[in-house]
Structure formats: C-alpha cells, structure tokens
Amino acid sequence: MSDSEIVDVVDENGKVIDHRVRAECHSNKDLIHPAVHFTLFDKENGKVLMTRRSSTKRFDGGKNCFLGEHLLSGESFDEGAIRGIKEELGVDTKDFLELSTHLFRFENESEYTKFYIVFWSGEDLNPDRNESEEEWWMSIDELKDFDENVGEITKFWIKDIDWNSLENKLL
Numbered sequence: 001m002s003d004s005e006i007v008d009v010v011d012e013n014g015k016v017i018d019h020r021v022r023a024e025c026h027s028n029k030d031l032i033h034p035a036v037h038f039t040l041f042d043k044e045n046g047k048v049l050m051t052r053r054s055s056t057k058r059f060d061g062g063k064n065c066f067l068g069e070h071l072l073s074g075e076s077f078d079e080g081a082i083r084g085i086k087e088e089l090g091v092d093t094k095d096f097l098e099l100s101t102h103l104f105r106f107e108n109e110s111e112y113t114k115f116y117i118v119f120w121s122g123e124d125l126n127p128d129r130n131e132s133e134e135e136w137w138m139s140i141d142e143l144k145d146f147d148e149n150v151g152e153i154t155k156f157w158i159k160d161i162d163w164n165s166l167e168n169k170l171l
Contacts, residue, residue, distance in 0.1 A: 004021055004022070004023065005021070005022050005072065005073075006019050006020070006021060006022075006072075006073040007019070007020065007021075007022050007025055007033045007034075007070060007071065007072065007073055008033065008034055008071060008073050008074070009025065009031050009032060009033060010032050010033065010034050010112050011032065012032065012103055012112070014034065014101070014112045018031075019073050020033075022070065025109060026108060026109045027108055027109070028108070028109070029105060029106065029107065029108055029109055029110050030110070031109075031110070032103065032110040032111065032112050033070060033071075033109070033110070033111060033112070034070070034071040034077065034080070034111070034112050034113070034114075035068055035069060035070050035071060035080075035111045035112070035113045036068060036069050036071065036077055036080045036081045036084055036113065036114050036115075036116060037066050037067065037068040037113055037114075037115045037116070037153060037154075037157060038066060038067055038068070038081055038084065038085065038096065038115065038116040038117070038118050039066040039067065039116075039117065039118065040089070040091075040118045040119075040120040041117045041118065041119055041120060041170060042120050042122075042137060043119055043120075043121075043170060044122075045137070046139060046140060046167060046170075047137040047138055047139055047140075048117075048137070048138060048140065048143055049120070049135055049136075049137055050064055050065075050066070050135070050136055050137075050138055050143070050146070051064070051065055051066070051067060051127070051131075051132035051133075051134065051135045052064055052065075052132060052133045052134040052135075053065045053131070053132055053133070053151065054129070054130055054131055054132060054133050055133065056130070057131075059151075060151035060152065060153070060154075062133075062149070063149050063150060063151035063154075064146075064148060064149050064150050064151065064154065065150070065151040065153070065154045066115075066153075066154045066157060067084065067085075067088045067089070067131070067132070068084065068113075068153070069081070069083065069084030069087070069088065077098070077114045078096075078098075081096060081114075081116050081118070082094055085118055087128060087131075088127065088128050088131050088132070089125050089126065089127055089128075090124070090125060090126025090127070090128075091118075091120070091123050091125065091126075092123075093118060093119070093120075093121075093123070095118070095119040095121075096116045096117060096118040096119060097116065097117045097119075098114055098115070098116050099115050099116065099117055099161055099166070100114070100115045100157070100160055100161060101113065101114050101115070102115070102156065102160065104153060104156070113153070115157050115161070117166070117170070140163045140164075140166075140167045143158060143163060144158065144163050144164075146158065
C-alpha cells in the first residue's frame, strides 16, 4: 500500500466517517484509520508465529512483531486480514478468529485495529521480505514472557490477550 492510496477514516467505534490519503492519516492523529494485526497459530504444535519486521519500515522497523495490514477504502476487517495474510506470508486462508479490538493512539496517527489468530495447517510460507526479515515459531508460554526487542503494538497484544484461556480453547 502506498502513501497516496485512499483509506477509510473511522470514529472511535470503527464506523467509517470519511476517506483520506494514507499519508494524511499517518500525519494527523485525529484521523483514525482501520487496520488488522494477526499471527499464525500452529494448532498441531501449539505455537504462534513471530516475525522480525523489516528494518526499512517506518513503524517498528527491526523489531519483533506480529504482522499487520492497513485496510483499503471499503474493505472489511475480515477482507483486510485475508489480503494481509496472503500478501505478508503467501498463505491463502479464511480460517481465522477475531480476538480483540483496540484503538491505538500515537504521536502522529491513530489506528482502530482488530487482532486475529490465523489457523495454520502447514502451508508453505512465502514471506514478503519488504515486510519481515525473519520468522520463527514460539510456544504460547514463551510468547507470554517474550520481551526481546518487541514492537509497541505487539507488546500490547501479548499482554491484552488471555493466551492461557485461548490455548485451552484452540487445542
């Protein structure tokens, strides 16, 4: 997605109220834009996927993160998740679960975000190297204590999600 693409602007409840150029949303914290964040979950081994974000990225470059995607104008959160999973990892799937929603406010921008667990069934991963430099699997126990160079949004999801309860439901 380029800075000149049109994205939706939403209110604090995620309702679309306007449309703007992405670059404008990234320079005005009052223009809330929708996004999705996600990680893969390997049900067979009880592990989640962590990535090291490309060091060329403006936000959290070089940090350990879950993946994410801005929504295109008119795109639903589920559609954005499906597109993002395909673009970021090369995996075609619609097998995912929405876990949480949060409004992130930063100095120059705000994102209304939904977080998804994507069920991975052993498909080959073909990561976009413009987005991530490295990927690895970790157990939920490792994830709960993981704090090595973690991006701000991923730190939030690690602390916000009840991973113990989730693990019991998923396995």
